[in-house]
Amino acid sequence: MRMYAYLKEPYPCNKTQMIYKVMIHEQPGTGVYTYYYTDRNAIFSTYDSYSDNVETAMEEFEKELDEQGWIMIEDPLPGCQHDCILPIRVKGRETGNPQWGHYEILENGEWWEYDPPKP
Secondary structure, X not given: OEEEEEEEEEEEOXXXXXXXXXXXXXXXXXXXXXXXXXXXXXXXXXEEEEEOOHXXXXXXOOOOEOOOOOEEEOOOOOOEOOOOOOOEEEOOHHHOOOOOOOXXXXXXXXXXXXXXXXX
16 A cells, blocks of 8 residues: 655755655555655655554654645555656566666556656
């Protein structure tokens, strides 16, 4: 199960960066991960954290969400990035030869090279 939300106002992440969007991803048997995005349009998260359960992960931002609230989305496809809303994977990962920093996106049933926009 995954859900993401935009924040009403930027939320301090550290001394220099703000968070604009968060995603919570529950992985049965593993735990719950919260992904933090330092740009409203970010494709990949910048930071993440771990929680024992969804309720704990949700509490931190419950009062910070914009009017849309939590938006439910499907779990990532096998081999795809957990923190990415789009079906994106590291190129070559499916063959055991990952090309870190190079990505593919699934469109119309086919994998295509994907170059993420630069923030």
